[in-house]
Amino acid sequence: MQKLLLLGDEAIAQGAIDGGISGFYAYPGTPSTEIMEYAQKSKEVAQKGIHCKWSANEKTAMEAAIGMSYTGKRAMVQMKHVGMNVAADPFLNSSITGVNGGLIVVAADDPSMHSSQNEQDSRFYGDFALVPILEPSNQQEAYEMTKNGFELSEKFNVPIVLRVTTRLAHSRADIKLGDKKEQLKVKLPEDPRQYVLLPGIARRNYKKLLEMQSSIQQASNDSIYNRYIDGNNKKIGIVACGIGFNYLMENFDGECPYPVVKVSQYPIPKNHIQKLRKECESILVLEDGYPFVEKQLKSFFDEGIKIMGRLDGSLPRDGELNPNIVAKALGIKDSETLQIPEVVKMRPPSLCQGCGHRDVYEALNIALEDYEKGRVFADIGCYTLGALPPFNTVNSCVDMGASITMAIGASDAGLIPAVAVIGDSTFTHSGMTGLLDAVIKNSPILVLISDNFTTGMTGGQDSAAKNRIVDICKGIGVDPDHLRTIVPLKSNYEKNLAIIKEELAYNGLSVVVAQRECIQTAKRGRKQQAKNK
């Protein structure tokens, strides 16, 4: 049997390959990025002709995956948790259309916000869409659940949500691979109107989805991923979800004295939970993310039993779980540990030395000296670090594309000029439509597109915007006289400063595109060139 050392993300990708996938769809986002990267590097994926190109954003990725599922082939779409918000429209409707080929939606959550702006819990999306949710407790389960997930999706005629968190996504373990399933052939839906969500058809489909719920519940009750594990000490019964199970077992070396329900498939397995309720005096819920299960149990049992978790303070309300937090909730005493010496200082991330974003901010800061502070709306990417010293330039970072639209709103309110700073990949993800709004109103804003020809923050993936930004801006209707390009280098400082100042002074929409390759991808490119010689 072949054994591989894989990240949770990579195990998901390999599981999809072995499960007969025909198309991976995604936009990069930590901690989901490595799924697509693994597929793109896989020789097997290339040989089998499996689709593995990046999409412009999560919504287009989700829709393309629905399209592939429509044809009868198996597809998967991967995104970080906030990507689910972008894809929410097609995602929620995909449970009404139902599927044809199996469809898996991977949502990689980021509790503790290691690399995100919130820690929303994607299990709510699965619940919202009335579809099964799989939450692996380890890399091996991640592999197997993905591999078998397509069939689960086909069986119930719904997309499946595979929810992981950063810790599993970015942790490596040895994985045993199993047999391989073949890709499916094109076979269009039997009902040609299955995907036509006209109200009449949608109502019919929705009823079918509702009727399916009891079977979906039964599948959870019977799932091999959900287990009741008995224990002698009935003072507490523990519901351990996803990787919460590992932290529990870590504390007892695998021999937990309390009865445990391990949950890795939702809806929650009511049979096991009811048994736990009968056997135990209280219930402790261990779950990474929001108190999703805890809330359900509270209403399920109508306050008839003490339920401990993130809501009652047994566990912190925010942040990811770890073995120590779980130990504390179980009343296990902390051993004394060494302290971090005072001499240790914070080391926040920063823009690389030589990065073009630095030159952009240096010039912008000087250009803005003539105006009152607080007018720079930024976006999601490396350049968000412009909020930190030494730049302190940026006043916002909300969601993909919000720089341009927030600048529009602020200028509507009289904050003139307002400045938007956005990267190339973020611009094509969700900035273009906002720019169209600005064109139509001729909003007095300066849009600074810091174009480094890549999706930098997530590690340098291909950017859909590469070599297209200026043409896109022209096409959207930006006045060519106020569509300027600069090269953000020290040697161009004076020239760049003058251009930014001119466009700040213009009482209408200006776009300045700062074009210089990311130094990380440039370095990698040079290495690759040297290797090819």
Added chain:
Amino acid sequence: MKKDIILAGVGGQGILTIAAIIGSTAVKKNLYLKQAEVHGMSQRGGDVQSHLRISDKPIYSDLIAKGSADMILSVEPMESLRYLPFLKKDGYVITSTFTFKNIPNYPEDEEVYAEIDKLPNKIALDAEQIAKDIENPRASNVVVLGAAAPFLGFTIEELEGGIKDLFGNKGDDVVESNIKALHAGYNFAKSKIK
């Protein structure tokens, strides 16, 4: 056999290379392994750590509990101190003394060294200088790995195998110079633990 190791450094310093060499060595010996990494924003010059766990029994948690790491293996001295709460009482700190200063308030070198000096079990070496001495300045991370070798539960030959697995496709020269770096660190550590 069970080893819990915290790998520490600054984004870009190559701690994941160390992890990959140890990981490959462990898997070849049919050991279980879990290794939590940091990807994403912190990689841009921020502090990064990896929890590396090896055992002959199945491993549950991807994260090491506080007070239970056998070793902190760090390529930067201040970063070696950041994770002290994870270290066992009799655990070892193996760190390079070469400071990486990308923050304005980095402490004086001597203050950092004084804190490391207080620890009962430590190997502190100027991995940067040692790597330069053997004319492979980019292999300072492998030098630090070499210094940890006596405590890892692998033979030096087994770790050499891990290096071959990782750098094999980059040519014999790269493999050889990294094995040299491994031995340079190993010899330093051996001279300190008599």
